[in-house]
Structure formats: C-alpha cells, structure tokens
Amino acid sequence: MDDTSNAPETTADATGKAKRLVLIDGSGYIFRAYHGLPPLTRKSDGLPVGAVSGFCNMLVKLIKENRGDDAPSHLAVIFDAGSKTFRNDLYDGYKANRPPPPEDLIPQFPLVRDATRAFGLPAIELAGFEADDLICTYAHLAVQQGFEVTVISSDKDLMQLVNDKVTMMDPVKGTPVGREQVIEKFGVPPELVVDAQALIGDSVDNVPGAPGIGVKTAAQLLIEYGDLDSVLARAGEIKQEKRRQTLIDFKDQILMSRELVRLRCDTPVPAEIATFVLKQPEADILAAFLAAMEFNSLARRIGGSLSLESTTALAQIPTAPISRPLYGVKTELGEKQPFDLDAYECVQTIEQLQTWVRRCEQAQVIAVDTETDDLSATHAKLCGISLSTDTNCACYIPLGHLASDGLDFGGGDDLKQIPLDQAIALLKPVLENRNILKVGQNIKYDLSVLKRYGIDVAPYDDTMLMSYVVEGGLHGHGMDELSQLHLGHTPIPFKQVAGSGKTLKSFKFVALKEATQYAAEDADVTLRLWHVLKPRLVRDRLNTVYETLERGMPKALSEMELNGIRVDPQVLRNLSQDFGTRMNAIEQEAHAHLGRPFNLNSPQQLGVVFFDEMKLPGGKRTASGQWATDVKVLEDIAEGKNGTGAGQTLAKLLLDYRQMAKLKGTYTDALVEYADPQTQRIHTSFHLASTTTGRLASNEPNLQNIPIRTGEGRKIRTAFIAKPGCKLISADYSQIELRLLAHIGDIEQLKKAFSDGQDIHAMTASEMFGVPMADMTSEIRRRAKAINFGIIYGISGFGLANQLGIDQGEASRYIKTYFERFPGIKDYMDATKQFLRDNGFVQTLMGRKIHIPEINGKGGAIKAFAERAAINAPIQGTAADIIRRAMMRMQPRLDAAGFTTRMLLQVHDELIFEAPEAEVAAVIPLIQEVMQNAALPAVQISVPLVVEAKAANNWDEAH
Known part of the structure; x- marks a missing residue:
C-alpha cells in the first residue's frame, strides 16, 4: 500500500462520529463457515445451506460486537468474483493446484451474497480482481478520505496493508493484527511483506518464489540489504553458495512472484465508500430471507438480540414456506x-x-426452455425461449417465427417479435445471474443452443436428472411421462402444434398463440416438477449423488458436443467403396457356392435355402411363419452346431456379408452425412438418462458402438482425425470393471495382482488351472479371460459354453473352480442378489440407486435376468460414476492449468481429446491424474485405477 504519512487526520462524519471503515473478507468467511459446521440442507428441497447458516451467524456476532461508541461508521463485505483474475495472465500456474470448491458449496455462493444484503450490508465484488485487491483499494481510498480502517480477515496476504491507519482483526482468534504481529509472522515490518512473500513463495496459491528460501532466510536478507531490489542487485556478494546461486538463477521468477503477491490499490471501485454507511437491517427483508432459508431459530434469536426498529417479523418467522418463491422456496x-x-x-x-426480467430476478428460481427449428443443438436456430416463475405464471418469447410460406413481411401482430439481438441482451444477464437458479428438463440441449447465442447459463438444475437419480430403472424420464406421473397432467403433444408425418412442419412456422401455449406449458411443467423432485433428493438421501454425479454433466457434455470431432470424409468414402466391393465379391461367391443366384438380404429366401433346400436341423419359425435367420441362427450354423459342409460355408459368407453391410450403411456412409460441411466435424448427441447403470449413450450418430474387435471395424476409427497442428489423445481406463470387482468383492488375489501390475488373466488362469505363469498358453489365458469378464455379467455355464465352444458341463466346472479359488466373488454375488430381493434395487459405490423391478416379476427366467443384472450393475455403474466425475472435473482442470486441449468424446471407459502438439507431453499426465483420482474423495479404491493414454493423428492409432 502507498505511504500514508501525509494522510489526513481521522475526521468525523456529520453526526460527529469518528469515520471508521470495516472491510470484511467475505470469501474467507464463506470457507470458514463451510468447514466449521456440519453439512446442513434446507428441509423443503434439500438445498445445501450450511455455509449460509454459518455466515449469517458470523454476521450476527459481528453486528453485536460492533455496537456503541466503537461501532464503525461504514462497513462492507468484499467477495471474490471468480477464480480467474489478472494474475492468471501474469502466470498461468497461479492457484492452479487449488482444488475446485466442494460441490455442495457452489450453490451457496450466491445465497451468501443474498444474506449479506438481507442484513443491510453492501456485497462488493469485481470480475478480474480478487477480494484482497478491492480491500486494498478501499483501504487506500478510505485513508485518503480521513478514515481509520479495520480489515477483518485471517489472510496473511493482507498484512502488507497494515500501518498506523489500517489494522487487521483476526476473526478466528478475535485479536488485532498490527505492526508487531506482522513482524512476528514474517520477521519484517508490513512495508517489506511483499518482498518477503516474493522470496518465500506460497504453495497454497502456487506462487513459486525462490526455491529453498523460507521465512527466516528471507527476513535475514531483507533486513541486511534493505529491500528485494537490493537483495537481487547484490546477490553476488552473498557468501552462501547455494543461496547466492538461487537468487541469481531465479531472479525473474522472484520478480514475477512479487507481482503476484502485491495487492492492487488502484482497482475500479464498484461502489463509493459513502454508500457503505452502516445501518440497521430492515426487519421485513431480513425476515423474508431467513424464512426462505428456513433459519427459524436464528430468526427468533435475532429478533431478541438485535436492536432493530421492528423485531416482530423476525420473532414470528413462519414454520411453513412463505407464499412467493423467494430464494428457491x-x-x-x-x-x-x-x-x-x-x-x-x-x-x-x-x-x-423487461417486466419478465424483473419477475425472474424476484423469483430467484425460474424454469427455462428453448424452442428451435432442429433437433441438433449444435446447429439448431432459436425460434423462441419460454420462462416460468411460478404456477401458471409462464411466458413464451418468440424470436424466429416465420409465416407458413417461409416469408415474414412484418405485417400483423401475429408475427410481431422482439429483435433477436435486443432480446438476447436483456435475457443474458438473467440467465447468467449466479443468484437465479435456472431449471430445465434435459437442460443440456438448452445450454448448447444458448451458448451458441453467447449465453452461458448458470447455475442450473435438471429435472430429468433428478428423476433419473431418484427412480432410475423404474420408468422413463421424459417430460411428458414425468408430468403424467407426478402432476397428473398430460402436456400438449408436439404433433398437435407441428403436425406429424407428411404434415410435419418446423416449429418456426407454428402460429404464436399455439406456440405460446405449447412452449410456456413446458416451462410451467418443468418448474412444478422441480418442486416435486428436489425434496425427493433429500428425503431419499440422494442429494449428494445428484450433486456429484449428475448436476455438472450437462455442461461437460454440452461443451463436448459443441467441440465435435473431425473426420476425414475421403477416408470414409474409400472405406465405403472397399466394403461395397467386398460385399459384391462375397455375394458372387455365395451364388457360386449355392449354384444359383439368391438375395442375401432376404430372410425369407435364406430360410428356404438353409431349412427347405439344405434340410439343416435346428430351424425355428418366427411368429409370421418364416424360418428364423438372425445372427444367432447363422452363427450356430457357421460353428457347425446345426450341420456342416455347404451350409456351414454359406453361413460364414453371410455373416461376413452382414458385417460389411453394417459397417458400410451404419458407419462409413452415414458418418459422411453427419459431418458438418464447413468444419468436417461430427457433433454427436450424448444421452444422460437412457441406461439404468449411468453409462452414457449417443446418437446422431451413435459413436458408442463402433466395432473395435475386428480389423475392419477398427479401420473406421482411422477416419477420426485431429485438426492440423494437433493430436488426438485417447485416455482409457484399463480393466476398470475387473479392478472394481476386486475392490467390491474384496478379492485379495485379484487386488494383489492389480497392485503388482500382473497380467490379470494369466494370474487367474494360473490360480484356476494350476499352471505356472511361465508355462501359460494363449488358449488357457483366453479361457480365464472369458471367465473373468463373464463373471462380471453373471454368466451361466450355458453362456460360457457358447462363448468358449465347449460343452456345458465343462463350462460349469470352470465356473465352480473359479468360485472355489476366489470365494469372495461368490459371496459378493450372493449378497448382491439378496440385497436386490430385499430392496428392489442395488447401489454403486458412489450411492447411485439402480432399480431392477424385474426381480418381482413372474417366472424364473425373468428373476434370473434380474439377478444377473444386479451382479453387474454395481460394477458397471461405479465405473460409469467414476468416469462421470472425471469428465466434470476435466475441462476446469485443463483450463486452470492453461491448456487449450479440449475433451471431444466419451466412449465407455475412454475419453478422447484434441491437443495442440506442443501440449501433448505435458497434458497427458494431467489427464491421467484426473481420471485415476476421480473416485476421490468419495471412495478410496483399494486397487490402483490405471489410465492408458496415447497421442496420434487419428483415433485408431491413439487407442
């Protein structure tokens, strides 16, 4: 801080009271409140409010302690506006090693600001600057205006401000911090604190400083030479060789560190000090906030302890929610x-x-929905936006509607619309306001659409995902089904307003009256569903599952979808041509083999060939009376189970033909059509609530099922490429489900094998068949591998026999031997099946519930299916949970570390990235670290999670 020796004497305000400004480090208060109290959630909807409660109690204590003659004349609470500041531009590693805030603390940040204002105090923050910089600036200005300043904080960085006009108060110890306390802390007076910190560095904020120089050495150097510039200028005079060389070699790093720790006293000020005059809270406003937070006992305590003009409102806080949806009630x-x-x-x-904007600001919780002219969020144009703030209080804002002939001549009120740029300018502050919760149904789509119009929607909740967490496996989670289930209401079907089949029209041609009822109803339904489902998360103890496994996924997937992945259309065309040529060759060979032409794509003709002409055994007819010729039938014939000779050869040809046809039709031909003609990027759509275990699915196109077991299938991956100057990175969990089985079943042999880095399949074969590892054959290992993976899916002797091509008795003996060698697996399976019978669901390690209602079905086959599903679900579900946690953390970690690498795809246990070539070597370890530690701190897996990562020009080479 600048020298204040010429500062004016402390003056008094108009009432004769001494001018004293108190500046509270609000961000420090938040974290103290969060970590100092046990978790607390609001009973009505499960919103985390523990930090808000602790913060309010701190404010009450502060107000009570600052009464009478010593009370400050002015007071403000200063907050950090965000994680990125000008210091990140100076040094991209600044604060890079700090973990993200706890997931249940993030929604409390805006509520703490609300609490501050409810207590009648200014809540001050400034984007691009830290709270410390604002405190420094206000302290500097206040001293110039004749104030005494007290900074309430335990942050050592603020000690550089201390002088005869500025003191600190440690809120933890309740003791003042003056010049003597600063010297005790740093060994130097306040005016040298910045220089000392530049040498010492700061591991918490990742300020590098001078390696090996601590507090005592820094103080000795500064006292001896006077200041940092002198220390560096005379470094050659220092006798200790290591210390001397450190100061010479790391001079630039030390000077940069000084700029990082030096607080700015010239930041723009969001409000003048004159507006910080301390005044009593308005009882009605404070009462409304405390009622909304359901802090009933605190409200009654405040009503009896603070000298407010009216305490009736506080003393009589209602126990039920207040009538309007303030602060999410x-x-x-x-x-x-x-x-x-x-x-x-x-x-x-x-x-x-403008009226609706004000309504949204007052409501605090709103529903948002977009209407577009396309199902693809990455290419759709906005037709309009609907909002809802309360029951039957909803609107539709048309922005891109046209007359039915596609031309809008601007005539008539039926097509009167606000210009798109003006509407976006008004809606953007609301949809980005951290104090307003936006609720959506499958909000990922809306995030992507609005992002393309320059709007980053936050914070948000997703009713589809809430339903998925609460009742995954019991029913679908689309809005219409949820509305009927929870609200007893059937929404207007899309075809009623837009038609279907040949009469289907784009939503932009729907008349505004019909469009308004359809779109606004969607928003109204969504908000009502939120009020039903949010409390369920708490009641069913699933709020943590939602917050840590689901809530961040729409944003992560939206970013991935918008990024897209580049393909080489010429590679795809070449593959299509090759597959077509091979199909023709197979067709000719099949005709020659039979001795006459026939249609290889006709199930009816194939049935006649195999079962009428060739008289092969084992044929079965479908419900329509035709012979069944599906893949399973052809595989049985090809493997010799239903005849040999000509039929076996022909079946093999048909299987090859069908494989080529699928690769060509489903992938190489289709992928060319899906690629954006301008960017050659494919933007798949990921689905979050379409599987019972938490696994993702994708469509338009489906990139989850590209075959990789055959050489032809892997060729398709060669068409997925990086843009010039970049590489694709494939990061894949190695055998994650087997590792989780070892942990969940507590299988010591498997755990030891994974910890020692052994070949798990060879080790299993050695245990089962008594074959030394050195004498292991590929066939024995293959059989152990089939059992290892089969066990995860509850495989039976019949299934294993089919897979290995052995008789069922031998397969059953294999499984029996497996359970004898690894009894913990059988114990796990038995316990899991019993848990399912007792509860109707199973759970992952992260707490996700997977309902399997078939366990209550009629018939042994249905129940057996349910038990097999139950064995696999906790393992596959936990693997899905872990990669979800990795995905939500990944891009923030990449950004914080200064990388421009982007996450593009998720396929089962694999993440695909596009990285500049210069970043590859440095970014791969970070990617691996995020993925390998994704289960932490929720679960400590007892075997290492290994992530194999590789960079290459295309996906196949990187895998």
Missing part, C-alpha cells in the same frame, strides 16, 4: 393447481420482456 402446493393455458403470455415487446 416453492409456492405452497403450487404444483397441485390445475394448468391454465390461457394464463400464459406471449412476449412481443421490449416492455413486456
């Missing part, structure tokens, strides 16, 4: 009210939209 029984489609408003003027 639902309208009482609002979701039970009938739907009134005529109450919805079509917003066609700026004035109407």
Whole structure:
C-alpha cells in the first residue's frame, strides 16, 4: 500500500462520529463457515445451506460486537468474483493446484451474497480482481478520505496493508493484527511483506518464489540489504553458495512472484465508500430471507438480540414456506393447481420482456426452455425461449417465427417479435445471474443452443436428472411421462402444434398463440416438477449423488458436443467403396457356392435355402411363419452346431456379408452425412438418462458402438482425425470393471495382482488351472479371460459354453473352480442378489440407486435376468460414476492449468481429446491424474485405477 504519512487526520462524519471503515473478507468467511459446521440442507428441497447458516451467524456476532461508541461508521463485505483474475495472465500456474470448491458449496455462493444484503450490508465484488485487491483499494481510498480502517480477515496476504491507519482483526482468534504481529509472522515490518512473500513463495496459491528460501532466510536478507531490489542487485556478494546461486538463477521468477503477491490499490471501485454507511437491517427483508432459508431459530434469536426498529417479523418467522418463491422456496402446493393455458403470455415487446426480467430476478428460481427449428443443438436456430416463475405464471418469447410460406413481411401482430439481438441482451444477464437458479428438463440441449447465442447459463438444475437419480430403472424420464406421473397432467403433444408425418412442419412456422401455449406449458411443467423432485433428493438421501454425479454433466457434455470431432470424409468414402466391393465379391461367391443366384438380404429366401433346400436341423419359425435367420441362427450354423459342409460355408459368407453391410450403411456412409460441411466435424448427441447403470449413450450418430474387435471395424476409427497442428489423445481406463470387482468383492488375489501390475488373466488362469505363469498358453489365458469378464455379467455355464465352444458341463466346472479359488466373488454375488430381493434395487459405490423391478416379476427366467443384472450393475455403474466425475472435473482442470486441449468424446471407459502438439507431453499426465483420482474423495479404491493414454493423428492409432 502507498505511504500514508501525509494522510489526513481521522475526521468525523456529520453526526460527529469518528469515520471508521470495516472491510470484511467475505470469501474467507464463506470457507470458514463451510468447514466449521456440519453439512446442513434446507428441509423443503434439500438445498445445501450450511455455509449460509454459518455466515449469517458470523454476521450476527459481528453486528453485536460492533455496537456503541466503537461501532464503525461504514462497513462492507468484499467477495471474490471468480477464480480467474489478472494474475492468471501474469502466470498461468497461479492457484492452479487449488482444488475446485466442494460441490455442495457452489450453490451457496450466491445465497451468501443474498444474506449479506438481507442484513443491510453492501456485497462488493469485481470480475478480474480478487477480494484482497478491492480491500486494498478501499483501504487506500478510505485513508485518503480521513478514515481509520479495520480489515477483518485471517489472510496473511493482507498484512502488507497494515500501518498506523489500517489494522487487521483476526476473526478466528478475535485479536488485532498490527505492526508487531506482522513482524512476528514474517520477521519484517508490513512495508517489506511483499518482498518477503516474493522470496518465500506460497504453495497454497502456487506462487513459486525462490526455491529453498523460507521465512527466516528471507527476513535475514531483507533486513541486511534493505529491500528485494537490493537483495537481487547484490546477490553476488552473498557468501552462501547455494543461496547466492538461487537468487541469481531465479531472479525473474522472484520478480514475477512479487507481482503476484502485491495487492492492487488502484482497482475500479464498484461502489463509493459513502454508500457503505452502516445501518440497521430492515426487519421485513431480513425476515423474508431467513424464512426462505428456513433459519427459524436464528430468526427468533435475532429478533431478541438485535436492536432493530421492528423485531416482530423476525420473532414470528413462519414454520411453513412463505407464499412467493423467494430464494428457491416453492409456492405452497403450487404444483397441485390445475394448468391454465390461457394464463400464459406471449412476449412481443421490449416492455413486456423487461417486466419478465424483473419477475425472474424476484423469483430467484425460474424454469427455462428453448424452442428451435432442429433437433441438433449444435446447429439448431432459436425460434423462441419460454420462462416460468411460478404456477401458471409462464411466458413464451418468440424470436424466429416465420409465416407458413417461409416469408415474414412484418405485417400483423401475429408475427410481431422482439429483435433477436435486443432480446438476447436483456435475457443474458438473467440467465447468467449466479443468484437465479435456472431449471430445465434435459437442460443440456438448452445450454448448447444458448451458448451458441453467447449465453452461458448458470447455475442450473435438471429435472430429468433428478428423476433419473431418484427412480432410475423404474420408468422413463421424459417430460411428458414425468408430468403424467407426478402432476397428473398430460402436456400438449408436439404433433398437435407441428403436425406429424407428411404434415410435419418446423416449429418456426407454428402460429404464436399455439406456440405460446405449447412452449410456456413446458416451462410451467418443468418448474412444478422441480418442486416435486428436489425434496425427493433429500428425503431419499440422494442429494449428494445428484450433486456429484449428475448436476455438472450437462455442461461437460454440452461443451463436448459443441467441440465435435473431425473426420476425414475421403477416408470414409474409400472405406465405403472397399466394403461395397467386398460385399459384391462375397455375394458372387455365395451364388457360386449355392449354384444359383439368391438375395442375401432376404430372410425369407435364406430360410428356404438353409431349412427347405439344405434340410439343416435346428430351424425355428418366427411368429409370421418364416424360418428364423438372425445372427444367432447363422452363427450356430457357421460353428457347425446345426450341420456342416455347404451350409456351414454359406453361413460364414453371410455373416461376413452382414458385417460389411453394417459397417458400410451404419458407419462409413452415414458418418459422411453427419459431418458438418464447413468444419468436417461430427457433433454427436450424448444421452444422460437412457441406461439404468449411468453409462452414457449417443446418437446422431451413435459413436458408442463402433466395432473395435475386428480389423475392419477398427479401420473406421482411422477416419477420426485431429485438426492440423494437433493430436488426438485417447485416455482409457484399463480393466476398470475387473479392478472394481476386486475392490467390491474384496478379492485379495485379484487386488494383489492389480497392485503388482500382473497380467490379470494369466494370474487367474494360473490360480484356476494350476499352471505356472511361465508355462501359460494363449488358449488357457483366453479361457480365464472369458471367465473373468463373464463373471462380471453373471454368466451361466450355458453362456460360457457358447462363448468358449465347449460343452456345458465343462463350462460349469470352470465356473465352480473359479468360485472355489476366489470365494469372495461368490459371496459378493450372493449378497448382491439378496440385497436386490430385499430392496428392489442395488447401489454403486458412489450411492447411485439402480432399480431392477424385474426381480418381482413372474417366472424364473425373468428373476434370473434380474439377478444377473444386479451382479453387474454395481460394477458397471461405479465405473460409469467414476468416469462421470472425471469428465466434470476435466475441462476446469485443463483450463486452470492453461491448456487449450479440449475433451471431444466419451466412449465407455475412454475419453478422447484434441491437443495442440506442443501440449501433448505435458497434458497427458494431467489427464491421467484426473481420471485415476476421480473416485476421490468419495471412495478410496483399494486397487490402483490405471489410465492408458496415447497421442496420434487419428483415433485408431491413439487407442
């Protein structure tokens, strides 16, 4: 801080009271409140509020302690506005090693600001600067204006501000921090604290400093030479060789560190000090906030302890939610009210939209939905946006509607719309406001659409994912089904407003009245569903599952989808041509083999060939009376189970033909069509709630099922390429499900093998068959591998016999021997099946519930299927949970480390990235570290999770 020796004497305000400014380090208070108290959630909806409660208690204590003659005349609470500041531009490693905030703390940040304002205090923050910089600036300005300043914080960085006009107060110890305390801490007076920190560095903020120089050495150097510049200028005079060389070699790093630790006293100020006049909270406003947070006992305590003009409102806080949805409290029984489609408003003027913006700001929780002209979020154009703030209080804002002939001549109110750029400018602050929770149904789609219009929606909740967490496996999670299930209401079907089949039209041609009722109803339904499902998360103890496994996924997947992955269309065309040529050759060979032409694509003709002409045994007819000729039938014939000779050869040809046809039709031909003609990138759509175990699915196109077991299938991956100057990185969990089986079943032999880095299949074969590792044959290892993976899926003797081509008795003996060698696996399977019978669901290590209602079905086959599913679900589900956690953490970690590498795809246990060639060597270890530690801190896996990563020009080479 600048020298204040010429600062004016402390003056008094108009009332004669001494001018004293108190600046509170609000961000420090938040973390103290969070870590100092046990977790607390709001009973009505499960919102985490522990930090908010602790923060409010701190403010009450502060207000009570600052009364009377010593009370400050002015007070403000200063917050960090975000994680990125100008210091990150100076040094990209600044604070890079700090973990992200706890997931349950993030939604409390805006509520703490609300709490500050509810107590009548200014909440000050400034993007691009830390709270410490604002505190420094305000302290500097206040001293110039004749104030005494007290900074309430335990942050050592603020000790550089201390002088005869500025003191600190440690809120933990309750003791003042003046010049003597600073010298005790750093060994130097406040004016040399910046120089000392430049030498010492700071491991918490990742400030490098001078390697090997600590507090005592830094103080000795500064006292001897006077300041840092003198120390560096005279470094050659220092007798200790190592110390001397460190100061010479790391001079630039030390000077950079000084710029990182020096606080700015010239930041722009968001508000003038004159507006910080300390005043009593308004009782009604404070009461409303405390009621919304459900801090009833705190409210009554405040009503009896603070000298407010009116404490009645505080002393009589209602035990039920207040009537309007302030701070996320639902309208009482609002979701039970009938739907009134005529109450919805079509917003066609700026004035109407401004009214809705104010309504959203007041509501604090709003539903958002977008209507577009395409199902692809990466290419769709915006037709309009719908909002809902309360029951039957919803609107539709048309932005891209046209007359039915595709031309809009601007005539008539039926097509009157706000200009798109003006509407976006008004909606952007609301949709990005951290104090307003945006609720969506499958909000990933809306995030992607709005991102393309420059809007980063945050924070958000997703009702589809809430339902998925609460009742995954019991039903679908689409809006119409959830509305019927939870609200007893059937929403307007899309075909009613847009037609279907030959009459289907784009939503942009739907008349505004019909569009308003359809779109606004979607928003209304979504908000009502949120009020139903949010409390369920808490009641069913699944809020942590939602917060840590689901809530961050829409943003992560939206970014991946928008990134897309590049393909080489010429490679795909060449493969298509090659597959077509081989299909023709197989067709000619099959005709020659039979001695006459026939249609290889006709199931009816194939049935006649195999079972009428060749008289092969084992034929079965379908419900239509035709012979069945599906893949299983052809495989049995090809393997010699239903005849040999001509039929066996022909079946093999047909299987090869079908494989070529699928590769060509489903992949090489289709992928060319999916590629964006401008960028040659494919933007698949990921689905979060389509499997019972948490695994992702994708379509348009489906990239999860590209075959990799055959050479022809792997060729398709060669068409996925990096852009010029970049590489594709494939990072793949190695045998994650077997590793999880070893942990969950507590199988010591498997755990030891994984920990020692052994070949797990060879080790299993050695244990089962008594064959030394040195004498292991590929056939014995193959059989052990089939059993290892089969056990995960609850394989039977019949299934293993089919897979290995052995008789069922031998396969059953293999499984029996396996369980004898690894009894923990059988114990796990038996315990899991019993848990399913008792509860109707199983759980992953992360707590995700996977309901399997078939266990209550009729018939042994159905129940046997349910038991096999139960054996696999906790293992596959935990693997899915782990990679979800890795995905949510990945891009923030990459960005924080200054990498421009981007995550493009997730395929089962594999993540695909595109990285500049210069970043590859450095970024791969970070990717591996994030993935390998993704289960932490929730679960400590007892075997190492190994991630194999490789960079190459195309996906196949990187895998």
